[in-house]
Structure formats: structure tokens, C-alpha cells
Amino acid sequence: MTTLPDEKFFRTPVTDVRTWVPGKLFSLRVERQPGFDFTAGQFARLGLQDPATPEEAPTLWRAYSMVSGASDPYLEFYSVVVPEGQFSPRLAALQPGDMLCIDRTPFGFLTADRLHQNGDLWLIGTGTGLGPYLSILKEQSVWQAFDRIIVVHGVRHADELAYRDTLSNLADQAPWCDWGVAGNDRFLYLPIATREALPGMPQERLTTLIENGDLARLADSPLDPQRARVMLCGNPDMITQARKMLSERGFAPGRRGAQGNLAVENYW
Ligand SMILES: Cc1cc2nc3c(=O)[nH]c(=O)nc-3n(C[C@H](O)[C@H](O)[C@H](O)COP(=O)(O)OP(=O)(O)OC[C@H]3O[C@@H](n4cnc5c(N)ncnc54)[C@H](O)[C@@H]3O)c2cc1C
Ligand SMILES: NC(=O)c1ccc[n+]([C@@H]2O[C@H](COP(=O)([O-])OP(=O)(O)OC[C@H]3O[C@@H](n4cnc5c(N)ncnc54)[C@H](OP(=O)(O)O)[C@@H]3O)[C@@H](O)[C@H]2O)c1
Incomplete structure (x- = not known):
């Protein structure tokens, strides 16, 4: 890992690459630089240097959510091709x-502290929107704050249900079938x-x-603003539509430092 004090980014080596779906989905880990602190749910700006001019700063940057925990000794990102x-x-x-290359400043507001710290936390994402x-x-504080956490991961095909072993392990108190619902009193994983x-x-x-009520039925928990705190991440069309439905039910993001019951992150 190298960094110059006046640079707004640091360079760090890739340590692991994992292919989830060949040619479509992969994750990679890099060494974490001390001082790169973030809140779970935030994203980093990743940069790639031009191989012809490796001494120059990258000109190409993209946003990528951290998949790794805020205390993990490495940084992990999950990407589509x-x-x-x-x-x-x-x-x-x-x-x-x-x-x-990684910008030294983490960004983003898809963080649990933006939400009322009680009730059920719904983490709803499509595709790589699972990452954050x-x-x-x-985060231990998240498990302390919320009664129950429900992860809903929507993908095109079953093989795109990345990290399903991690999620099933979290639900390991409950019967686990290959692809279906897995859960316990505190945690539910709904792969769709x-x-x-x-x-x-x-x-x-x-x-x-969401619209026809099946998601609430699958979770056996109402998607109402009194009890549910919802995050939406991934496909912007999904987010626009879901946000509209939820707004009509009374969900709203926090404002001016006040917590809300909705937080969203568009990926493009
Ligand atoms: C806040 C934020 C966080 C993001 N986090 C991630 C992340 O963790 N993982 C990740 O893979 N991407 C993430 N993205 C998207 C990422 O920044 C790039 O857009 C993506 O990697 C494609 O880059 P590209 O230059 O190859 O194509 P681009 O020119 O950037 O995108 C071309 C098109 O590809 C499609 N597309 C872009 N990103 C995705 C995606 N993630 N899933 C499906 N279709 C997509 C869209 O139709 C887009 O218009 C994030 C974007 C934002 C704004
Ligand atoms: N390298 C490759 O071989 C390869 C192959 C395929 C894709 N790709 C890339 O991957 C990108 C797609 O990635 P992805 O499949 O993770 O993302 P995606 O197109 O956003 O699909 C993920 C999930 O979101 C759903 N969805 C899409 N629009 C929605 C909406 N408006 N409301 C609700 N749900 C919605 C999809 O349903 P639907 O199935 O109904 O759309 C799917 O279940 C493509 O743009 C392409 O660039 C690469």
C-alpha cells in the first residue's frame, strides 16, 4: 500500500478475488489503509490508473459500497460486470x-443511524444493491437497535444470490432450504x-x-411506517417505484438530522 500525504486517495493491493457468476458478478478484497474509517452502508470512490502512466492519478472513478464491516481489517467490494x-x-x-486506488473520503447516507432506532429493519436491494x-x-449496534432484521434480495437468476451462505449462517437457527426463506426470531432472509x-x-x-402485500406476508410482519424502517438500494427504477408506494403509506426519509423510516441509494 502506498500513499502520499497530499494525495486525496491511496493505492492498495488486491488480496483476494472471488467470482460469483463468471463474467457477471465478482467481489474483491484489498488491504485497508489505517485511517480509512467509514460507517456501515457508505460507499467508496474507486479509481483505476492508466497502465501506460502508473505514476499519474486515475482519471476513471466509480462509486462502490463497502461490503466489509466498519471494523474489518480489509475492504471488500461486490461488483457487476x-x-x-x-x-x-x-x-x-x-x-x-x-x-x-481509493479516495480517502467515504461517502453516503445509507446508514442505519438515519432511521428510527426501533422496530423492524427491512434491507431491500436488487442485484449488487445487497452489498451495503x-x-x-x-454492526452490533444495529442488532441492538432493531427487534428484527429482514433482508430481501431481488435478482434475475438464482445463481446471482451472492453471499447467500453468509446470510443463511445468520439465520442458522432456522430450517434452511436451498433457496427459500431462512430465518429465526431476529433475522429473515428472503431471496427472490x-x-x-x-x-x-x-x-x-x-x-x-410490496404493492400486493406478499412481501409483508412472507415476512409475517407489516410494512407500515409505525414499525418498519426501510432501506432501498440498487436499481434506480425499482427505487423510484418502491419509494412512491412506501411514501403513499407514510414512509419518509429523515430530515435535518431527524431520523426517518426510509433511506435509499441509487446505483446509477
Ligand atoms: C452510490 C453508488 C454506489 C454504488 N455501489 C456499487 C457497488 O457496490 N457495486 C457495483 O457493482 N456497482 C455499484 N455502483 C455502480 C458503479 O459505480 C458503476 O456504475 C458500475 O460498476 C458500472 O461501471 P461502468 O463504468 O462499467 O459502467 P457505467 O457507465 O457506470 O454504467 C453503465 C450502465 O450499467 C448499468 N449498471 C451500472 N451499475 C450497475 C450495477 N451495480 N448493477 C446493475 N447494473 C448496473 C446501468 O444501466 C448503467 O447505466 C454504485 C453506484 C453508486 C452511485
Ligand atoms: N456480463 C454478462 O454476461 C452480463 C449478463 C447480464 C447482465 N449483465 C450486466 O448486469 C446488468 C444487470 O444487472 P442486474 O441483473 O444485477 O440488475 P437489474 O437489471 O437491476 O436486475 C436485478 C433485479 O431487479 C429487478 N428489477 C429491474 N427493474 C426493476 C423495477 N423497475 N422494479 C422492480 N424490480 C426491478 C429485476 O427484475 P427483472 O428480471 O424483471 O428485470 C431483477 O430481479 C446489465 O445492465 C448488464 O450490464 C452482464
Whole structure:
């Protein structure tokens, strides 16, 4: 890891690469620089240098949520490959030992402290929008604040249910079937695929499940603003639609330092 005091970013080596779906989904870990502190749910700006001019600052930067916990000794990111994208195919090509640049300042407001600190915490995400929730789930304070945590992960196909072992381990008090609901008194994991049937699960978009009440039925918990604190992350169209439905039920983000019951992060 190298850094110059006047640089707004640090360079750090990739230590691990994991392929979840070849050519589409991967995660990578890098060494964490002391002093890079963040709140679970925030994102970093990652930069890739031009291999022809490795001494120069990156000109290409993209936002990536931290998947690793705020106290983990490493940083982990979870990424899709957009085949025509400028950044993600190059990120996907990194191997252990290659260098990644990271802006020293973490960003973002998809953090649990923006929400009322009681009731049920719903972590609803599509695709790579699961990432920040994995970081949030590592926070002890979150488990202390909320009665129950419900993770809803919407993907196109079953193989895109990344980190499902991590999530099933959190739910290990409960019977666990290959793809279906897993849960215990404090935690529930709802994997939802839209382009493939998962045994026992609806094959529907998350917005449909919110609107028709099936999500609340699956969780056996009402999606009402008195009790539910909701995060939405991932596909911006999903977020626009879900946000509208939830607003009509009385959900609203916090304002001017006051906590709310809705927090959102668009990925593009
Ligand atoms: C706050 C924030 C946090 C983000 N965190 C992550 C993250 O943790 N992991 C991650 O993979 N991406 C994340 N993104 C998106 C990321 O910054 C890049 O846009 C993405 O990696 C693609 O970069 P690109 O240059 O290859 O393509 P871009 O030119 O940036 O994107 C091209 C198109 O690809 C699609 N697209 C972009 N990102 C995604 C995605 N994540 N899933 C599905 N389709 C997508 C959209 O249609 C977009 O218009 C985040 C974005 C924001 C704003
Ligand atoms: N490298 C490759 O081979 C490859 C292959 C495929 C995709 N990709 C890249 O990956 C990107 C897609 O990633 P992704 O599948 O994680 O993201 P996505 O298109 O956002 O889909 C994730 C989930 O969100 C759902 N969704 C989409 N729009 C919604 C809306 N308005 N309301 C509610 N739910 C909605 C999808 O349902 P639906 O199924 O109903 O849309 C799906 O279940 C593509 O843009 C492409 O760049 C790469």
C-alpha cells in the first residue's frame, strides 16, 4: 500500500478475488489503509490508473459500497460486470497484487443511524444493491437497535444470490432450504428471483411484492411506517417505484438530522 500525504486517495493491493457468476458478478478484497474509517452502508470512490502512466492519478472513478464491516481489517467490494462499461470490466480483470486506488473520503447516507432506532429493519436491494447491507449486518449496534432484521434480495437468476451462505449462517437457527426463506426470531432472509422459479418463493419483482402485500406476508410482519424502517438500494427504477408506494403509506426519509423510516441509494 502506498500513499502520499497530499494525495486525496491511496493505492492498495488486491488480496483476494472471488467470482460469483463468471463474467457477471465478482467481489474483491484489498488491504485497508489505517485511517480509512467509514460507517456501515457508505460507499467508496474507486479509481483505476492508466497502465501506460502508473505514476499519474486515475482519471476513471466509480462509486462502490463497502461490503466489509466498519471494523474489518480489509475492504471488500461486490461488483457487476457491465460489458460495455468503462470501469467494471477493468475492475473485474484485477488479480491479487494489482493496485486499486481509493479516495480517502467515504461517502453516503445509507446508514442505519438515519432511521428510527426501533422496530423492524427491512434491507431491500436488487442485484449488487445487497452489498451495503452485508456491512450493516456486521454492526452490533444495529442488532441492538432493531427487534428484527429482514433482508430481501431481488435478482434475475438464482445463481446471482451472492453471499447467500453468509446470510443463511445468520439465520442458522432456522430450517434452511436451498433457496427459500431462512430465518429465526431476529433475522429473515428472503431471496427472490424474477427470471427463474425458486422453490416456495414468488417469481416477482420486489415492487410487485410490496404493492400486493406478499412481501409483508412472507415476512409475517407489516410494512407500515409505525414499525418498519426501510432501506432501498440498487436499481434506480425499482427505487423510484418502491419509494412512491412506501411514501403513499407514510414512509419518509429523515430530515435535518431527524431520523426517518426510509433511506435509499441509487446505483446509477
Ligand atoms: C452510490 C453508488 C454506489 C454504488 N455501489 C456499487 C457497488 O457496490 N457495486 C457495483 O457493482 N456497482 C455499484 N455502483 C455502480 C458503479 O459505480 C458503476 O456504475 C458500475 O460498476 C458500472 O461501471 P461502468 O463504468 O462499467 O459502467 P457505467 O457507465 O457506470 O454504467 C453503465 C450502465 O450499467 C448499468 N449498471 C451500472 N451499475 C450497475 C450495477 N451495480 N448493477 C446493475 N447494473 C448496473 C446501468 O444501466 C448503467 O447505466 C454504485 C453506484 C453508486 C452511485
Ligand atoms: N456480463 C454478462 O454476461 C452480463 C449478463 C447480464 C447482465 N449483465 C450486466 O448486469 C446488468 C444487470 O444487472 P442486474 O441483473 O444485477 O440488475 P437489474 O437489471 O437491476 O436486475 C436485478 C433485479 O431487479 C429487478 N428489477 C429491474 N427493474 C426493476 C423495477 N423497475 N422494479 C422492480 N424490480 C426491478 C429485476 O427484475 P427483472 O428480471 O424483471 O428485470 C431483477 O430481479 C446489465 O445492465 C448488464 O450490464 C452482464
